[in-house]
Amino acid sequence: GQQLNxxxxxxxxxxxxxxxxxxxxSSIFNTWLWYKQDxxxxxxxxxxxxxxxxxxxxxxxxxxxxxxxxxxxxxxSASIPSDVGIYFCAGLITNFGNExxxxxxxxxxxxIP
Amino acid sequence: DAMVIxxxxxxxxxxxxxxxxxxxxxxxxxxxxWYQQKSSQxxxxxxxYYDKDFNNEADTPDNFQSRxxxxxxxxxxxxxxxxxDAAMYLCxxxxxxTGTGSYEQxxxxxxxLTVT
Numbered sequence: 001g002q003q004l005n006x007x008x009x010x011x012x013x014x015x016x017x018x019x020x021x022x023x024x025x026s027s028i029f030n031t032w033l034w035y036k037q038d039x040x041x042x043x044x045x046x047x048x049x050x051x052x053x054x055x056x057x058x059x060x061x062x063x064x065x066x067x068x069x070x071x072x073x074x075x076x077s078a079s080i081p082s083d084v085g086i087y088f089c090a091g092l093i094t095n096f097g098n099e100x101x102x103x104x105x106x107x108x109x110x111x112i113p
Numbered sequence: 114d115a116m117v118i119x120x121x122x123x124x125x126x127x128x129x130x131x132x133x134x135x136x137x138x139x140x141x142x143x144x145x146x147w148y149q150q151k152s153s154q155x156x157x158x159x160x161x162y163y164d165k166d167f168n169n170e171a172d173t174p175d176n177f178q179s180r181x182x183x184x185x186x187x188x189x190x191x192x193x194x195x196x197x198d199a200a201m202y203l204c205x206x207x208x209x210x211t212g213t214g215s216y217e218q219x220x221x222x223x224x225x226l227t228v229t
Binding site: 003031033035040041042043044045048050086088090092094098099100101103104105106108 | 117119144153154155156158161163168201203205207215216217218219220221222223225
């Protein structure tokens with residue numbers, strides 16, 4: 001199936017650094033979701049975005065819905081060890097009860113001691 | 114707390130031996146999804162239920178079936194597991210979007226399936 005372009009594919013950072021990742025699509029979406037997945041667990045919803053240009057925060061996390069509706073960004077400030085994991089973006093077009101997410105390819109975040 | 118529950122968390126089955134994975138939810142969401150996720154890849158949608166209406170993805174093998182006896186429960190049946198079916202299976206739920214202006218999809222913790 002279709003996947004979104006998510007970058008970077010992986011990141012190696014030191015604790016305390018800020019992190020940025022993004023997703024781009026050739027199609028427009030009217031909802032963007034950001035998930036974090038720990039090893040052996042299911043994805044956990046971090047932030048949901050519903051309007052073009054919307055900027056939403058959840059603690060140290062900030063995400064933006066691109067003005068073109070074809071992209072979204074996630075920033076993590078002052079990273080801590082528990083931020084390690086795989087981050088997925090997901091886009092959605094409303095379809096009257098038949099909504100399905102299109103996932104990004106994931107960004108693996110590693111914190112270097 | 115309202116949540117999506119999957120049992121078991123780990124399942125081992127033999128090649129060709131039918132296996133059933135379970136999902137339950139206390140969110141009272143009317144849409145339930147089953148995904149397959151292989152190592153370091155994004156989840157891949159197998160099918161979903163909108164209430165009792167079953168929606169199969171075009172590329173989901175016939176080997177995979179699903180049942181939803183009521184709002185709270187959904188099952189994934191793999192009729193004849195092959196080695197290639199070893200994966201994490203994720204259940205997810207969402208509310209009907211129509212008229213709400215918002216959409217969120219919540220995942221369970223997953224069942225790791227091993228095929229020997």
